[in-house]
Amino acid sequence: MISLEERCKRLPELYSPESIKKRFAAVTKPSQCVQIGRNGEPCLLAMARQSESAKVQLNATICLHLVALDRFLHMRNPLCSEEIEFIADQIISEYGAITFADLNIFFNRIKSGKYGKLYERLSAPDILTWLGQYYDERMDAAEQMSINEARTIYGSPSPRTRQTKSQADVDKDNEFFKFRETLKQNGYKPIE
Numbered sequence: 001m002i003s004l005e006e007r008c009k010r011l012p013e014l015y016s017p018e019s020i021k022k023r024f025a026a027v028t029k030p031s032q033c034v035q036i037g038r039n040g041e042p043c044l045l046a047m048a049r050q051s052e053s054a055k056v057q058l059n060a061t062i063c064l065h066l067v068a069l070d071r072f073l074h075m076r077n078p079l080c081s082e083e084i085e086f087i088a089d090q091i092i093s094e095y096g097a098i099t100f101a102d103l104n105i106f107f108n109r110i111k112s113g114k115y116g117k118l119y120e121r122l123s124a125p126d127i128l129t130w131l132g133q134y135y136d137e138r139m140d141a142a143e144q145m146s147i148n149e150a151r152t153i154y155g156s157p158s159p160r161t162r163q164t165k166s167q168a169d170v171d172k173d174n175e176f177f178k179f180r181e182t183l184k185q186n187g188y189k190p191i192e
Contacts, residue, residue, distance in 0.1 A: 004042050008054035011047070011061050015100045017068040024101040030138035033101045034145055045096025055092075062088040062103070069107050069122070076120040083124045090128055095135050106134045 007014060027033060037043060044062075048055040066084045079087075091103075098106075109115060115130045 004046060004050060007042060008047050008050040008057065011054070011057040012064070015061050017065050020065075020100050020104045024104045027101045027105060029141070030102065030105065030134070031141040031145060033099055033105065033138060034142045036101050037099050041099045041101060043097050043099055044092050048092050048096065058092065059085070059088045062091055065103060065107060066127075069110060072111055073118060073122060075118070075122050079122055079124075087124050087127055090124075091131065094128070095131055098135065098138065102134070102138060106131060109134070 002010075002014075013019065024036075027036065044058060047058050063084050066079065066087055070079045070084075091098075110127075110130065115126075115133070118126075
């Protein structure tokens with residue numbers, strides 16, 4: 001297994017658009033990405049925090065993916081360099097919990113039209129809005145996996161039945177009535 005430090009040094013090589021297509025070809029669902037992350041695939045934020053040079057390399061690698069996406073879609077008005085850099089920064093800062101496996105699924109979904117028909121232009125707000133939708137789906141998958149694991153470990157919770165107390169039981173629990181009963185036992189008559 002390659003260490004995080006080594007991955008960061010080899011970012012462009014290990015995570016180029018062609019590399020992740022091959023490496024994560026069988027990964028098609030967000031739940032698989034969650035499992036990949038649990039198995040040691042680092043999230044983007046972990047790579048960015050490794051060092052300043054790793055953050056620069058990560059940003060450049062994500063920019064490569066965005067350029068490849070833009071070229072694949074043959075947009076009449078391609079993304080400009082400022083938009084590409086902005087999107088890459090936002091992906092790292094807002095969605096740093098995802099991995100490159102997630103980015104591979106996400107970009108494939110854009111290419112296949114899952115997020116709707118594109119008209120001449122791909123924009124930063126479009127990409128970031130769609131990534132937010134993907135991220136929500138991924139978080140739902142992670143939550144469901146955690147629930148299923150908890151059920152496996154602890155079993156399914158039994159349905160709770162509501163027990164209602166009779167008025168007599170409520171009265172017994174009430175401090176006032178306890179005090180009143182003590183007074184009665186000592187010969188005092190309560191005023192009714």
